[in-house]
Amino acid sequence: MSERPGFPTESRTIVISKDTDGGYVISIARMLARKAGFNENDEFLIAAAASELATNIYRYASAGEVAIRIIRDSGNSRAGIELLASDSGPGIENVDLAMQDKYTTKKGSLGSGLPSVKRIMDEFTIYSQIGIGVKIAARKWRQHGQS
Amino acid sequence: MDNRIDNPVMRQEISTDLKLQLLDQIPTPVMAVNRDFEIIYMNQVGAELLGKNRGELIGKHCYNQFHTPHCNNDRCCMRKAMTTGEMVSSRNKIPLSDGDKHIMYYAVPLKDEGGNIVGGLEYIVDISEQVSYEERLQEQSRQMSTPTIKLWDGVLVLPVIGVVDSLRAQLMMESMLNKIVETSAKVILLDIQGVAAVDTAIANHLIKITKATRLMGCECILSGISPAVAQTIIQLGIDMVDSITTKSTLSDGLAEAFRILNMKVQKIT
Structure with missing residues (x-):
């Protein structure tokens, strides 16, 4: 994760403790995605993914944080956005199940949150430990040709 | 700046002592810690914020002085800056006698000549006004x-x-x-x-x-x-x-x- 020596990165960390914090995550995600050079469609998609992560923290862990940053790959040829979500909640019991569409442990939820984050982003890693919490890292790279 | 002033200070790089004095005069708290989070520098405003003398803060753990929700856990930006080697910033709250102070703090790793991370430097910006403005805005936009x-x-x-x-x-x-x-x-x-x-x-x-x-x-x-x-x-x-x-x-x-x-x-x- 630290293969970007010397490349400028910009990062914001948003603490999630209440419902309305998700709105702040959306604004920051859109702002940084725009700065990284993503087009409007991607900006919107990245905001959705970031908001999804924030909603999950608020719903299942009640508190945690979402970090959003502009990244560059090691060859400095591409810019991208990295979303890092971490909480100290109960953890996810079955990560494989949680990654399936329409699976949820909460009533009234659509249960497509995590799988859609994975679909939107290019890289996705999830690490969950029962009783310790969940850490999710997701990256989306700018496609060549986007100015 | 007036170039006619014949002051050597203006012509060459200032001494280390003077740099420290400048740091002291920055009207916002500045602090440096070693890898064990022991305070190795605190400027005047920082000490005033905590209501302590600068001398008595040196060598103390920063988390025992600030007691914020980030202190001594994984949310600490200083800890993250020392781990990642990058600048990390976040909003936070410092509990003071007259209530919570909303702040934004920025932490950067301190490196020795060999590039090894030996500690961290942090500065704190008071964002109380911004936060209350945001709250007002949020309330207004909710109504509209x-x-x-x-x-x-x-x-x-x-x-x-x-x-x-x-x-x-x-x-x-x-x-x-x-x-x-x-x-x-x-x-x-x-x-x-x-x-x-x-x-x-x-x-x-x-x-x-x-x-x-x-x-x-x-x-x-x-x-x-x-x-x-x-x-x-x-x-x-x-x-x-x-x-x-x-x-x-x-x-x-x-x-x-x-x-x-x-x-x-x-x-x-």
Whole structure:
């Protein structure tokens, strides 16, 4: 994760403790995605993914944080956005199940949150430990040709 | 700066002593710690913030001085800066005798000649005014955020602008349902052209709103579906197409409303 020596990165960390914090995550995600050079469609998609992560923290862990940053790959040829979500909640019991569409442990939820984050982003890693919490890292790279 | 002043200080790089004095005079708290989070430097304003002498702070653990929600846990930006080698910043609150002080703090790793991280430097910016301004703005936008407007006889419109959270979705629903009763509307246009983002939670709110209006005998048309929104809904894997009438623009939505009401807009000839 630290293969970007010397490349400028910009990062914001948003603490999630209440419902309305998700709105702040959306604004920051859109702002940084725009700065990284993503087009409007991607900006919107990245905001959705970031908001999804924030909603999950608020719903299942009640508190945690979402970090959003502009990244560059090691060859400095591409810019991208990295979303890092971490909480100290109960953890996810079955990560494989949680990654399936329409699976949820909460009533009234659509249960497509995590799988859609994975679909939107290019890289996705999830690490969950029962009783310790969940850490999710997701990256989306700018496609060549986007100015 | 006046170049005529014959002051050696202005002509060459200033001494280390003077640099430290400058750091002391910066009107915002500046602190440096070693890898064990022991304070190795605190400027005057920082010491004043804590109500202590600078001397007595040296060698103390910073987390035992500030007691913020980030102190001595993984949320600490200083810890992250030392781990990642990058600048890390975040909002935080310092509990003081006269209440919580809202701050933004920025931490950078301190490196020795060999590039090894030996500690960290941090500065703190007071953002109380900004926070109270944001709170006021949030409250104001909440009050303005749910206008259901009568567009035509039997047609209502609710433009959704900005961020939709569950409280706002609830207010939108109430505002719409009340207005439906009040105006006996048969069609309501929920225009999401200006929405900041759509995620599964927000989509879920929108689906619920359209279902509730339908229960009251009022057709709900979701308009303002931009290419970005359409793409996002597909990526989210939400099936909105079958259950909700959607239109790309508000005017298309209005045309559909007229069609439902068996009305026709005509040019006067």
